[in-house]
């Protein structure tokens with residue numbers, strides 16, 4: 161097998177370049193689906209499987225034991241118990257976490273008598289272990305006009321890592337981690353080269369052993385080198401070190417023509433720029449990511465909660481507004497402050513303060529806590545200092561379940577919390593959102609150039625002026641499709657606009673936003689959209705990569721039966 165070290169930069173991986181001429185069926189404006197005349201025969205699939213060293217996996221949906229004809233009560237009970245945790249899904253080659261897209265075709269919540277269908281699950285995955293497997297899969301999908309997907313952990317909320325009738329490259333087993341030194345005019349220090357399948361917690365643990373820490377998600381199992389860093393990536397360390405994307409110095413990537421590239425600020429700098437914040441799944445298949453690894457230090461953390469018990473709604477929202485008054489002083493100290501609001505509770509869970517002592521953190525929050533006392537609010541607080549980031553992360557990061565909610569979001573400009581008038585408007589907006597029984601989470605950060613240092617990337621510019629990523633959610637119920645569609649409409653038409661109306665020029669974080677966001681091109685990518693589209697055209701000339709709301713996705717539609725077609729074939 162070809163190892164990475166033997167690959168030459170820009171090598172075509174020993175294959176002929178994918179030429180447009182081999183894509184005979186590309187003239188069709190729709191992708192082939194199983195059952196179509198253009199779908200490859202059994203023997204063609206067999207030969208393809210052999211060409212990728214027998215690594216082709218046919219999808220059997222995870223919840224198959226919960227339905228006829230394969231019903232197995234014991235297995236189904238176990239599946240149902242773990243269904244709301246990422247762990248159960250990311251080890252599978254096909255399962256994914258966004259319930260709207262699983263669409264009830266195979267889960268433990270629908271009747272046993274309803275047989276599983278593939279629905280939006282991929283048809284096949286290639287369990288890749290070498291760049292050659294990736295290039296061969298790209299070539300096969302191009303040649304046979306099959307929908308192609310890059311799947312890592314399946315965390316994506318927009319269903320971008322799955323697709324009806326698709327062939328996927330599955331990156332989960334690419335787990336190499338190597339620490340090195342980096343030196344150029346923009347950054348000097350430690351870095352980690354991470355395989356595309358490395359998950360946040362794996363990077364944190366490896367870094368910790370060397371007295372280092374890395375920027376990754378609050379969810380320990382998100383793919384740090386996958387959609388997370390490629391889409392932006394917020395973190396408990398973001399106000400200290402910047403977003404996930406701001407850490408990336410180099411990518412190894414296989415582009416849509418099967419070419420293996422090293423992309424950094426000086427080589428292939430256009431695709432480097434695009435991959436770094438411009439969204440996963442649409443420019444190429446990332447093979448590895450080299451990102452900054454920072455010197456670790458003591459980290460303090462604090463959680464604080466109160467409820468509406470014994471206080472009026474007026475008092476509760478005064479307290480919410482008071483918190484927003486103090487938020488700038490927290491992020492200015494490098495703190496990431498995570499605040500969960502419901503119509504009955506306020507929870508800071510947690511504030512993460514890297515390099516700050518327990519005493520400093522308590523002093524810093526004293527004005528807010530004194531204000532709460534004056535309002536007659538009794539809060540519970542626990543604060544602790546840890547000797548390193550991983551210990552704080554493990555002790556204080558809340559568990560995030562999947563399959564429990566539908567989301568929408570907006571990036572809140574700092575200017576809004578800095579003026580009493582607009583701060584009050586924000587309180588009214590939050591109150592409106594909460595009145596629908598939705599949640600209102602503010603991920604309080606500062607990721608300006610002052611924090612990130614000298615970076616060159618396609619992160620949505622709205623992040624730079626933001627003080628928080630506001631994530632709203634309505635509850636998910638597996639058996640109420642009509643109600644769920646109503647909730648989606650509520651998110652798009654009412655909840656997100658409550659905030660976006662306050663700051664229409666801002667935008668939203670593409671990884672955790674409403675996938676029905678109107679004018680998503682501007683909201684998710686800002687002024688970068690056209691440049692990103694042009695870079696995609698250069699590296700994906702056969703239009704192989706697609707993900708809902710990804711750059712270029714507006715040139716395709718996916719119909720109810722899952723068929724994907726060009727909107728305008730001439731384009």
Ligand SMILES: Cc1cc2nc3c(=O)[nH]c(=O)nc-3n(C[C@H](O)[C@H](O)[C@H](O)COP(=O)(O)OP(=O)(O)OC[C@H]3O[C@@H](n4cnc5c(N)ncnc54)[C@H](O)[C@@H]3O)c2cc1C
Nearest residue numbers: 312313314315316320377378379383386387394440441446
């Ligand atoms: C429970 C939970 C908690 C989360 N917490 C956070 C958080 O704290 N901070 C945050 O910023 N986000 C968070 N997210 C959002 C997360 O960042 C996105 O879902 C992200 O897209 C996940 O990337 P992945 O590679 O793990 O997932 P996948 O679903 O496998 O992939 C996501 C996207 O990236 C593409 N992709 C994956 N691998 C590659 C590759 N090698 N090359 C090219 N494209 C690739 C896929 O095609 C897809 O478009 C969370 C999501 C969940 C479900």
Ligand SMILES: *[C@@H]1O[C@H](CO)[C@@H](O)[C@H](O)[C@H]1NC(C)=O
Nearest residue numbers: 209210213214215216217218
């Ligand atoms: C691919 O080949 C391997 C090894 O022969 C086999 O185990 C696997 O089932 C095949 N995959 C498919 C989809 O047939």
Ligand SMILES: *[C@@H]1O[C@H](CO)[C@@H](O)[C@H](O)[C@H]1NC(C)=O
Nearest residue numbers: 215217253287288289333334
């Ligand atoms: C995928 O490949 C890895 C090794 O690269 C192997 O450990 C794993 O069992 C494979 N999984 C499947 C489902 O084929």
Ligand SMILES: *[C@@H]1O[C@H](CO)[C@@H](O)[C@H](O)[C@H]1NC(C)=O
Nearest residue numbers: 169343344422424425426427
């Ligand atoms: C960028 O990539 C090129 C090509 O691999 C390499 O020669 C160069 O050293 C890289 N830049 C840095 C700063 O490492």
Ligand SMILES: *[C@@H]1O[C@H](CO)[C@@H](O)[C@H](O)[C@H]1NC(C)=O
Nearest residue numbers: 463509542543544555556557
């Ligand atoms: C709050 O912090 C304390 C102290 O570190 C920790 O023991 C506790 O589990 C945290 N509570 C929550 C809900 O995260």
Ligand SMILES: *[C@@H]1O[C@H](CO)[C@@H](O)[C@H](O)[C@H]1NC(C)=O
Nearest residue numbers: 502503504594595596597598
């Ligand atoms: C609060 O939210 C719950 C759902 O979480 C909802 O049932 C209730 O009506 C809401 N109450 C108010 C006063 O908004």
Ligand SMILES: *[C@@H]1O[C@H](CO)[C@@H](O)[C@H](O)[C@H]1NC(C)=O
Nearest residue numbers: 260261262263280719720721
């Ligand atoms: C879910 O299935 C229904 C019925 O087949 C279909 O109309 C709808 O488009 C599907 N939704 C998604 C997100 O796939």
